[in-house]
Amino acid sequence: MKKIKLYIVAAASFLAVASIFAFKPMDDIKGWFLAGSNPDSYEIGLVKDAERNGNVAFLKSKKTVDGFGTIMQSFNPSSYLGKRVRLSGYIKSKDVKNWAGMWFRIDGPDKANALAFDNMQKRPITGNTAWKKYEIVLETPENATGFAFGVLQAGPGEVWLDDLKFEVVDKSVPLTNILSPTVSGPQNLDFEESK
Ligand SMILES: [Ca+2]
Numbered sequence: 001m002k003k004i005k006l007y008i009v010a011a012a013s014f015l016a017v018a019s020i021f022a023f024k025p026m027d028d029i030k031g032w033f034l035a036g037s038n039p040d041s042y043e044i045g046l047v048k049d050a051e052r053n054g055n056v057a058f059l060k061s062k063k064t065v066d067g068f069g070t071i072m073q074s075f076n077p078s079s080y081l082g083k084r085v086r087l088s089g090y091i092k093s094k095d096v097k098n099w100a101g102m103w104f105r106i107d108g109p110d111k112a113n114a115l116a117f118d119n120m121q122k123r124p125i126t127g128n129t130a131w132k133k134y135e136i137v138l139e140t141p142e143n144a145t146g147f148a149f150g151v152l153q154a155g156p157g158e159v160w161l162d163d164l165k166f167e168v169v170d171k172s173v174p175l176t177n178i179l180s181p182t183v184s185g186p187q188n189l190d191f192e193e194s195k
Contacts, residue, residue, distance in 0.1 A: 029057060031073050036152065042069025051131055052090065052162045059100075059151060060158035070103070071161070072150025077106065080140045080147070084171055087136045087149055089164035091125060098155030099124035102164075104136040107146035115141050118176045119152060125159070137169065137176050 034044045041062055049056040059071045087104045101120030108115040116138040125134075140147075151161045187193070 029071075032057065032071055032150075033073060034059075034069065035072050035150075036067060036069035038067030039069050041065045041067060042153065044071045047160070049160065049162070054162075056092075056160045056162040058158060058160045059153050061153065061156045065156050068152050068154035070150045070152035072103075072148060074146055074148040077140055077144045077147040080166075080168065081142050081144060082140060083168045084137065084139050084173060084175070085147075086167045086169045086173060087138075087164065088133055088167070089151070090131050090133055090162045091129075091151060092131045092160045093125050093127065093129045094158045095128065096126050096153065096155070096157030096159065098153075098157075099126050100151065100153040100157065100159045101125055102134050102136060102149070102151050102161075104138055104147070104149040106138055106140055106144050107148065108141065108143050109145060114179060115144055116175075116177045117179050119178070122178065131160075131162075135176070137173050139175060139177070 029044060029046060032044065034042060036042065041064060042059060043062060044057060044059050046055050046057055048054065057071055059069060061069070087102065089102050091100070091102060093100055099121070101124050103119035104117070105114050106116040118136045118138065120134065120136070147166075149164070151159055153159055
């Protein structure tokens with residue numbers, strides 16, 4: 001239990017606490033912000049992409065890179081309370097030296113502790129990748145007060161993103177939450193079950 005608690009603290013300090021975020025207002029992408037532990041090391045913008053048939057956003061590092069940057073937004077989750085939600089989005093990467101990922105965080109009354117969170121740190125995007133669809137699935141508690149989501153990059157490189165989408169899914173779709181165990185009870189206690 002202690003280990004899980006430490007993990008929660010680590011994940012929370014990385015992305016969950018609004019106070020560690022520096023926000024940089026951007027006028028050129030409606031609805032989106034540049035944020036992160038050090039947004040000055042990153043820039044965001046729009047470009048045309050033939051493969052995606054229109055505009056896509058980019059997040060890229062500047063020459064000197066420190067911390068992580070993210071292109072993000074947040075909204076009130078009132079229409080999703082009690083529901084399981086899948087965030088999907090298309091991402092392409094170039095020369096991502098450390099890692100990048102899509103992230104989705106559900107906030108509750110206690111601002112210091114997110115209710116659910118996944119930033120793909122267990123399945124990171126690295127190097128050069130073609131356009132690919134990624135998914136995050138989280139359960140929305142009844143006391144959720146905010147959804148925040150985006151694409152982050154830690155270190156040098158560039159990512160492009162397009163067509164993010166929120167859908168309600170049924171309870172059979174596995175959760176990707178990294179803040180708590182996703183199984184509902186203990187399993188294989190006699191070590192006789194095979195995979
Ligand atoms: Ca587009």
